[in-house]
Amino acid sequence: MADDQQLWGCTEVAAHLGTSIGAARSRKSRGSLPAPDDASVPDRPRWKPATFRRTSPPERDEQAVAVAFAVTTASAVTAIAAAQDNYGVCAVALAACALGAVLISRSQDAATERAVLHELRTSPDQPAEILARELGLRPAAVRLSLHRLTKTGIPLPGADPAD
Structure with missing residues (x-):
């Protein structure tokens, strides 16, 4: 026991x-x-x-939380404005929702890239599937992060500099 x-x-x-x-x-x-x-x-x-x-829990991104709150508020404003036939306010609130969604997506992408880069620094030469399992992410998200990191010119640990 x-x-x-x-x-x-x-x-x-x-x-x-x-x-x-x-x-x-x-x-x-x-x-x-x-x-x-x-x-x-x-x-x-x-x-x-x-x-x-051996893997720390994900960090809470306070900016993403604030943006998510703003998107939720803008969604409520959109619903109220539409119910009152105020389409000008409705359009502005929808635009705020769309901008917030983009900001949240970028924030999550950046967090994934930081986690992938950190994991590669601690144990290089891991395939995307192993990295994904270690980080609790989907393999496609890890592959996309590896692609983005490579495109930005950030040297990846374990990568051949000739590539």
Whole structure:
């Protein structure tokens, strides 16, 4: 039983990652979490804390949170303006929503690129699929980040300078 106390379930993993339990289960089902250290009980995966301690939880991007709040507010203004047939205000609020969505997307892309670059610095020569699993991201997002980082001229650890 002492070993059971040393293992994390989805609740502890979610708390460590700063997500909901449902999001942690979703990450597990799509293969974005490391393989469980103990899968002896069906539908109850468990991990050693050390499996997750080597990767820190994602940083909270305060600017993205503020923009998301502004987009939510602009969405509410759009709905109210449309209900009152005030289409000028509605158009401005929709434009604010679109701008906010672009800013959130760019913020998330930048966070992904920082995480990929950090992971490459700690352990270079990893394929995109392994990086994605280690970071809890989708492989396509990691490949896109690698492409963007290469295009910007940032030297990637483990990359051949002749490429």
